[in-house]
Amino acid sequence: MSSSDPSAPLLFFDSGIGGLSVLREVRQSLPFAPLVYAADYAGLPYGTKSEAEIMARVPALLGRLVERYRPRLIAIACNTACTIALSHVRAALDVPVVGTVPAIKPAAEMTQTGVIGLLGTAATIRQAYVDRLQMAHAPGMTLLRHAAPELVHAAESKLRTECVDPQVYQDAMRGLTNHPDGDRLDVVVLGCTHFPLVQDELAAASNGIRFVDGSAGIARRISHLTAEQNWPPAPTDGIFVTTGNVQDINALRPALATFGLTQIKSL
Known part of the structure; x- marks a missing residue:
């Protein structure tokens, strides 16, 4: 795996803000990594959905996100999505995918x-x-x-x-x-x-x-997979993407800023 484009981001995906617990660990080891965090608020919560719904929804959403942001790596920071759809995502996308499973x-x-x-x-x-x-x-x-x-x-x-x-x-x-x-x-x-x-x-x-x-283990895995890659010379503003209403994210803006996510966008 190689990335010659320093601006290519790491893409984190979850049904809501839970994946911030993973992003927090990754930021400690890769402080200059460009970040895109996608929250599927239109589909929250995943835990009450059927396996068929999740297997259909997650690869489709990640396909759209890959087209828009061209990430160097995807971290599915959602245990439910991973235990059900991880293999389907890997089969559908030509991007390295790191999952999270119960530790x-x-x-x-x-x-x-x-x-x-x-x-x-x-x-x-x-x-x-x-x-x-x-x-x-x-x-x-x-x-x-x-x-x-x-x-x-x-x-x-x-x-x-x-x-x-x-x-x-x-x-x-x-x-x-x-x-x-x-x-x-x-x-x-x-x-x-x-x-x-x-x-x-x-x-x-x-x-x-x-x-x-599992957040520390995921961070180690991402650091290993990107060890020889190029990064920007300084931290950049991270992007938070929601499938829901952008206005609903306003109350989260102060918390997101502490994770380096200052740009709020819709998918």
Whole structure:
């Protein structure tokens, strides 16, 4: 993989602002990388959609984004989209694609009790892909799963500086700890990229439980794939693209600016 055009961006894609947790890690290792972040607000939330809907929607949207922005690499910063549509996107587009999947492997390496939790969307936690991850990386361990779609809305609200009821975080954690063996839970996988944005709130609602997500691993992978490429000599203004109404992004502008995303556009 090579890119002789320094202005060719990294393209991040998610259903909303969850992928900012991945972009944050990438910016630390590649501070001069041009960035385009695309949020499919017209399709939010993905967790309640069928597999067929996601397999049709995600490759089509990414095809349009590739035509417009000519990225050097795509990061699908959405666990739901990746567990369902990653192979379809790779087959459809002639651009390197990095995906994100639940961080079960690092969780298995961290746990002291052998009981791991997975918080995700309903669409993610039911995927056979998660079963395969458990068999490959956490054989003999217990994986407790809980769908917590309310955390997606909590993360979106937090970045809009709206108040969120702390009960939301307590209920999400109880969704795991109320399982059999839930009292032995010591590591929780944040299986939706929205969830690291409210990790501090989840930690406050738990008792010493550790959390892990895949953002650091994705950042390392992107750095490796682009190691020999050309970058601009200084940071550039990043672009935030929405499939929804641009006016709905106004409340997010201050938060987006902290991630280097100052241009707001529609798709």
